[in-house]
Amino acid sequence: GQNIDQPTEMTATEGAIVQINCTYQTSGFNGLFWYQQHAGEAPTFLSYNVLDGLEEKGRFSSFLSRSKGYSYLLLKELQMKDSASYLCAGTSGGSYIPTFGRGTSLIVHP
Amino acid sequence: EAQVTQNPRYLITVTGKKLTVTCSQNMNHEYMSWYRQDPGLGLRQIYYSMNVEVTDKGDVPEGYKVSRKEKRNFPLILESPSPNQTSLYFCASSKQTGNYGYTFGSGTRLTVV
Numbered sequence: 001g002q003n004i005d006q007p008t009e010m011t012a013t014e015g016a017i018v019q020i021n022c023t024y025q026t027s028g029f030n031g032l033f034w035y036q037q038h039a040g041e042a043p044t045f046l047s048y049n050v051l052d053g054l055e056e057k058g059r060f061s062s063f064l065s066r067s068k069g070y071s072y073l074l075l076k077e078l079q080m081k082d083s084a085s086y087l088c089a090g091t092s093g094g095s096y097i098p099t100f101g102r103g104t105s106l107i108v109h110p
Numbered sequence: 111e112a113q114v115t116q117n118p119r120y121l122i123t124v125t126g127k128k129l130t131v132t133c134s135q136n137m138n139h140e141y142m143s144w145y146r147q148d149p150g151l152g153l154r155q156i157y158y159s160m161n162v163e164v165t166d167k168g169d170v171p172e173g174y175k176v177s178r179k180e181k182r183n184f185p186l187i188l189e190s191p192s193p194n195q196t197s198l199y200f201c202a203s204s205k206q207t208g209n210y211g212y213t214f215g216s217g218t219r220l221t222v223v
Contacts, residue, residue, distance in 0.1 A: 031208075031209055033211060035211075041216070042214035042216050042217055043153070043200070043212070044214070045212060045213075087153065091207075091208075096207035096208040097143075097168075098212075099155075100145075100153040101152060102151065102152035103153075
């Protein structure tokens with residue numbers, strides 16, 4: 001499986017922009033997922049990147065650099081409800097089964 | 111409504127008493143998986159299934175069993191639960207592995223005393 005690394009915790013201000021980084025092993029890499037998980041709830045799918053570049057979905061965007069083993073999730077116009085854990089998950093090898101990072105807890109304050 | 115249904119949501123049990131956590135999906139998904147989530151450790155895969163009668167171990171399979179006799183159901187069995195299996199468990203499914211995102215169940219919070 002993958003070796004996923006992401007920061008444990010981040011804080012940001014309502015209305016601001018925040019970037020959550022994720023690094024992974026490039027060997028055998030297929031693609032990278034981002035999920036959002038509110039406390040005590042199930043993770044929900046945000047994005048999947050397989051090609052280099054930025055993909056935008058409303059206030060959320062996800063970026064991938066395959067050569068650098070690096071991805072980030074960009075959240076714009078932060079809202080209080082964006083306070084959650086953000087999980088990065090990479091797939092590699094022939095099975096395409098994702099390995100999850102430990103998650104980044106984002107705290108949005110007024 | 112497309113969903114993954116897990117039961118029960120909460121369970122407190124005693125060491126050694128066999129239990130089953132059920133998981134059912136109504137999306138005709140081929141791939142199903144069980145995860146446990148512990149503070150500071152993230153989601154760790156227990157078992158997964160690529161299709162009916164095809165199951166395989168994930169990263170932390172010890173102390174767990176699964177079966178996939180029908181496409182929609184993927185129960186998780188703890189034959190002899192121990193306190194170190196106290197955790198939050200999630201079942202997930204996807205159309206296939208690859209670039210299909212998972213749909214997760216609501217979770218089962220298990221406490222073994």
